[in-house]
Amino acid sequence: MYHHHHRNSMEVVVRQYLVEADGRKLLLQDDDTARTFIDDLARNDDLHATGNEHPGDNQLYRGMRSDSYVTQLAEVLAGWKETSRHPLLELPDVPMVGVTEDKSSLLRVLGIPLEMVVHVDSVASMDSFITAIGGARGILTLLGVRCTVGSAVVCPPTRAQCLEAFNRRQSSDSKSSILTIGARQWTKHVQRSLNGWWGVNKGSEAAKNAVAECMIVQLLDSTVWKNIHGLPNGPVVFEIRQHEGYGARWSIQGGKDVHFRGFVEPYFENGHDVGWMH
Secondary structure, three states: OHHHHHHHHHHHHHHHHHOOOHHHHOOOHHHHHHHHHHHHHOOOOOOOOOOOOOOOOOOOOOOOOOHHHHHHHHHHHHHHHHHHOOOOHHHOOOOOOOOOOOOOHHHHHHHOOOOHEEEEEEEEHHHHHHHHOOOHHOOOOOOOOEEEEOOOOOOOOOOOOHHHHOOOOOOOOOOOOOOEHHHHHHHHHHHOOOOOOOOOOOHHHHHHHHHHHHHHHHHHHHHOOOEEEEEEOOOOOEEEEOOOOOOOEEEEEOOEEEEEEEOOOOEEEEEEEOOOOO
């Protein structure tokens, strides 16, 4: 998307900053929370992930990329510097019926002057920049993660983690069944779907696994909405949705414990699909 040497030099600064960062700098409650956030930002287990490294024809906030969030953040900042255009102007505007979006972080980051980004070339200037955008929450906003009522300041799982959780076997005890957790959730969802968007449940377990994986890869490639929020009395959940509102959810605990929870339909209001079609 942008010249590699700009991104690479920016990535060096980002990584140096994160080595020295703590809860105070990231405006997180404690150093343990900050360390988990930083470790997850730098996680790079996606080198062999299914799908493109830059899905969505190089559109900044479409699709889940298969490189680390540190690399993505560096690319966002390098592009901002190079083009003089605020990256969040590329964030797709997809109003969510039934979801209250908290735009305070978005507005805060949109208010950052270009001069501040242009001068980010050291740990000290990066520190000033991260403080100005609101610490870890501002980093998530620059990565395209939405903020809603109930959002948690947690780094999302990587694309590889999402796929690995999806493709785990439903029954680790059974020798005969190879059905994945994702395929099991897909078969349940197909039965509830009225319009056929999710496809048809037929064929062997291997065939169902393949169709379900195609479906999740399609969603990962086309997502325009990413959010991390706490469910009432439940875990922290990472949710993705494409432009019509179809999507998927994973629960996350700590950086490494990721579980696929299921697919989601567009939000409905009074039984009608509202607010998604453009």
